[in-house]
Amino acid sequence: MFKLEPELYNSFTDNKYYNEVLENSFNIINNKLNRKFDVIVDLGCAEGGITKLLSTRVPHRKLVAIDTVPDLLSYARQYNTGPTIDYQLQDMSVEWPQLSPQLRQLETTVDLVFANFVVPHFTDKTKLMSLISKLLAPGGGVFHSNNMLYPDLNKKLLPKYKGPKPWYPSIEKQIDDYRHSLLDNGFQIKEFTIVEKHWKxxxxxxxxxxxxxxxxxxxxxxxxxxxxxxxxxxxxxxxxxxxxxxxxxxxxxxxxxxxxxxxxxxxxxxxxxxxxxxxxxxx
Ligand SMILES: C[S@@+](CC[C@H](N)C(=O)[O-])C[C@H]1O[C@@H](n2cnc3c(N)ncnc32)[C@H](O)[C@@H]1O
Structure with a gap:
């Protein structure tokens, strides 16, 4: 399992390139959707740095922040608290009945699921989106996510390693997986934009x-x-x-x-x- 060190992760996200992505997201959430968000879920909250920012930038009543790595959540609970934030340990790759009772109680009540650079870690995106769909309030619950696209390694493999390897995902396959995961779960897609992005x-x-x-x-x-x-x-x-x-x-x-x-x-x-x-x- 992909396991981040809290302080190190903090140093990766504390930069202007990451902030540009987030500012764009906050602008969409606050200014383009014309909705109020009473209950928010921050999926894959890591050490809570972005969760805390989200809690100050998007008006809401309750923010449930979920991650599957206990050390990250301990750090978040110590350093990135807020009056509305509730950090919960949960592996979101499971089926609905395996979710904790607290999360299942949120069924159909969540106004916004925010998933920043998290969904790429899920092999079965359709299954994840079915959980998210159950959490969201029908008739307007919003899913918003930013998802890096992995490079196509078949384009970089030296001939001596005898490619192409069928397990490296192409960019087109990754894009298709995202689209299908939404459509298969009955989501209405409002924005699906590929953003070229430089990071230093x-x-x-x-x-x-x-x-x-x-x-x-x-x-x-x-x-x-x-x-x-x-x-x-x-x-x-x-x-x-x-x-x-x-x-x-x-x-x-x-x-x-x-x-x-x-x-x-x-x-x-x-x-x-x-x-x-x-x-x-x-x-
Ligand atoms: C790249 S970090 C993104 C953190 C934060 N959302 C941000 O914007 O910087 C991805 C996070 O997703 C979490 N994650 C990965 N798989 C998960 C799963 N199955 N269930 C819950 N969280 C998961 C990881 O532990 C990690 O903290």
């Missing part, structure tokens, strides 16, 4: 983030052995190349990650990581 990271951040980026890819492998094999062979290099260089550039021949580590003059990196911005309404 310091060398230190790039090095700290890389293990998470690699671990995050585990979800796409049919089994653990295959993942471990690719980690041993090329995954760090292929992934680093894919995040840093244009998708249609040829792969970096000698290993992008190793080259970056060896070259200390690279003090900053520039990623172009697109994301999908979704606004969907439960009828």
């Amino acid at each position: 990271w310091s060398r230190k951040q790039a090095i700290e983030m890389m293990p998470y980026a690699v671990e995050d890819f585990r979800q796409f492998y049919p089994n653990r052995q295959l993942f471990d094999e690719e980690v041993g062979e090329h995954l760090w290099d292929t992934l680093f190349d894919a995040y840093r260089n244009q998708p249609d550039d040829p792969p970096v021949a000698d290993g992008a990650w190793k080259q970056f580590l060896a070259d200390e003059s690279q003090t900053e990196i520039d990623d172009c990581i697109p994301y999908i911005r979704i606004v969907a309404i439960k009828d």
Whole structure:
């Protein structure tokens, strides 16, 4: 399971690139939807930094913030509290009957489910959206999420690794999965925008983030052995190349990650990581 360190995660999100995404979201929620949000769920709240911000930026009565990692929630409960915020431990990849009684009590009462960079971690997005659909108030409950798109590693795999590998998702497949997960659950899609987005990271951040980026890819492998094999062979290099260089550039021949580590003059990196911005309404 993808497991973030609270302080480290805080340092990844506390920057102007992340803030631009959030400002856009708050603008949509407050100014474009023309709705009031009594009960909000922040899905995948991590260490609570964004939850706290959300609680101050979007008027509401109650904010239930959910994550599946106990350490993140302990940190959130200690450092990112607020009078309306209720942090709850819950794995949202389960079926409805396995949700905690407190969450099931929210059925049809939630006005906004906010999911910022969380849904990419769910292999079965249709199943997740069926839970979200049950939580949302019928006749106008809003689902809003920002979701990074993973790079297509088949475009960066060196010939010696004998691609294409069927388990790497293409961009088109990822987009399709999001769309189907909404339509299959009867959502009305109000916005479904692919946003080209640049992010700059310091060398230190790039090095700290890389293990998470690699671990995050585990979800796409049919089994653990295959993942471990690719980690041993090329995954760090292929992934680093894919995040840093244009998708249609040829792969970096000698290993992008190793080259970056060896070259200390690279003090900053520039990623172009697109994301999908979704606004969907439960009828
Ligand atoms: C990239 S972080 C996003 C955190 C925060 N929403 C933000 O905007 O910065 C993704 C979060 O989703 C949580 N998560 C992943 N899978 C989950 C699951 N099955 N149930 C609940 N939370 C999950 C992770 O623990 C992590 O804290």
